[in-house]
Amino acid sequence: MIPVAEARARILAGVVPLPAEQVALTEALGRVLAEDVAARLTHPPLAVSAMDGWAVRTADIQALPVELRRIGSAPAGQPFPGTLGPGDAVRIFTGGALPDGADTVVVQEDCDDLGESVRVKDGSGPGRWVRPAGQDFAAGVVGFKAGRRLGVRDLSLAAAMNVPWLKVRRRPRVAILATGDEIVMPGDTLAPGQIVSSNALAIAALVKTLGGEPLDLGIARDEATALSQALDGARGADLLVTCGGASVGEHDLVRKVLGDRGLDLGFWKIAMRPGKPLMFGRLDGMPVLGLPGNPVSSLVCALLFLRPLLLALLGLQAEPRFIRAVAGTDLPANDGREDYLRATLAPGPDGMPVATPFPKQDSGMLSRLAWADGLVLRARHAPAAPAGTVVEVLPLDDV
Known part of the structure; x- marks a missing residue:
């Protein structure tokens, strides 16, 4: 058995991000940028008003109140074509271009509209309620760096930067194959001794959540020919994930069948709990990750190994991110396998969560995993620790 960190390092060794593809901005939510994105225009393109009011010259409002001539208006998108001279004012609205000659805006609440003129009762110096050209960003400025996963706010900014198309990493295509005579799909009739399959559905959901494209190969029975035929469906995938069948029983045929097809086995079995029978190798250059058949072990291993692999293919930070918490109960001494304890998280009195x-x-x-907020890491051969000990926790809030 090899340590968890070594297993993850072997899985990630040599992984390069997938090629880029161009997508419309409307299809870019959740995608990972493959190149920097720069603004194609300056925003705002010229000085505009931040409020409804009157565009005036600061020199004309030194002594208040003062009455100024109304010479026009400047709604948003309809700039005033002239220039303000001494004693002039232009009715302006939020987003309207500041007229030539004006250097400040007086809000409408501080003015009396007299029709042909305006009485200014209060005001301040130059630049008040004016958004200068380029206040938000200038043309050519990089708004996003490559490697960013695009969220709702990012799409809003990209649109404002007049960027209709984006270069993003292609979604990893992940072939998923469940194995076992004993498993059936949810909703199917169960024969004696059969159980409902949850692994493939959970793994597919994780792949989709992380930005990948799951390819369901169905359930392969515990028979070499059937298993080999099912594996044909993985052609063209970026990654193959099998669920179950990689242990040492006489019905665990995944390793043998993959070996007959040319699998270059990297390792099998890791020193962790849950999830000891984890397999990894390459088949014609394609990574193959063999997850345990036990649903809890399968999903925990997917979080620790499949998730980093998918993130690496997308060009993202691959190492799991742990947080610090305090143990909410006494922890017994651990043996030679790294342990991941399903735990709840609650706010602590000093700001550090209690696990x-x-x-x-x-x-x-499996219910314990569904109800858990995180996995408490217990190192190999960790000594007993009393409640209140600081521990590392892998949060589950993103799955």
């Missing part, structure tokens, strides 16, 4: 593992950590209890 409380469930009393029973049986890997057959």
Whole structure:
């Protein structure tokens, strides 16, 4: 058995981000930028008003109140064509271009509209309520760096920068194959001894959440020919994930069938709990990750190994990000396998969260994983630790 960190390092070794593709801005939500994005215009393109009011010259409002001539208006998108001279004022609205000659805006609440003129009762110096040209960004300024996953606010800024198309990383195509005579799809009739398959659906959901494209290869029975035929569906994928069948039982045929097809086995079995029977290798250059058949082990291993691999293919930070918390209960000494305890997280009195593992950590209890907020990491051979000890936790809020 190899340590978790070594297993992850082997999986990530040599991984390069997938090629870029161009997508419309409307299709870019959640995608990862493959190149920097620069503004194609200056915003605002010229000085504009930040409020509804009157565009005036500061020199004309030194002594208040003062009455000024109304010479026009400047709604947004309809600039005033002339120039303000001494004693002139232009009615202006939010977003309207500041007329030539004006250097400040007086809000309408501080004025009396007299029709042909305006009485200014209050005001201030140059630049008041004026948004200067380029206040937000200038043409050519980089708004986003490559490697950013685009969110709602990013799309808004890209649109404002007049960028209709973006270069993003291609979505990783992940072939997912569940194996086992004992599993059936949710909703199917269960024969004696059968169970409902949850692994492939959970892995597909994780792949989709991370920005990948899951390819469901179905359920392969525990028979070499059927398994080999199912694996044909992985052609063209960037990654193959199998669920179950990689252990040492006589019905665990995944390793053998993949080996017959030329699998270059990197490792098999890691020193962790849950998830000891994890397999990794390459088949004609394609990474192959064999997850355990146990649903809890499968999903925990997916978080620790599949997630980093997918992020690396997208050009993102791949290492899992742990947070610090305090143990909400006493922790027993650990053995030679790195342990990941399903736990709840609650606010602590000093700002650090309190992580409380469930009393029973049986890997057959999928409900505990669904209810958990994070996984408390217990290092190999960690000594017993009392409640209040600072621990590392892998949050589950993004899955």
